[in-house]
Amino acid sequence: MTLEGLKVxxxxxxxHNLSxxxxxxxxxxxxxxxxxxRLEKETGLPLVSAGRAVWCRPGRD
Structure with missing residues (x-):
């Protein structure tokens, strides 16, 4: 996990848009x-949901 990856x-x-x-x-x-x-692989969690817009998925409590 890099700072650059977290910034992206x-x-x-x-x-809400990769482009x-x-x-x-x-x-x-x-x-x-x-x-x-890469972040999803490192955390083992799906971090975004993609469709017409990209949405970050909330963490689990």
């Missing part, structure tokens, strides 16, 4: 997706 994840949660985050951070959409997938 936070940006996706705020923007927007890619454009704003000068990355490809694929690179943004890879950051999210």
């Amino acid at each position: 994840f936070a940006a996706v949660c705020e923007a 927007t985050v890619a454009r704003e951070t000068n990355r490809s959409q694929s690179a943004v997706s890879q950051h999210i997938r």
Whole structure:
């Protein structure tokens, strides 16, 4: 888990759109997706739900 990956994840949660985050951070959409997938693999949790918009999933209590 890297600080950069967490920043990308936070940006996706705020923007609800991978393309927007890619454009704003000068990355490809694929690179943004890879950051999210890597975080999901490391945490063992699904972190986003994708459809027309991307939504960050709330943690479990």
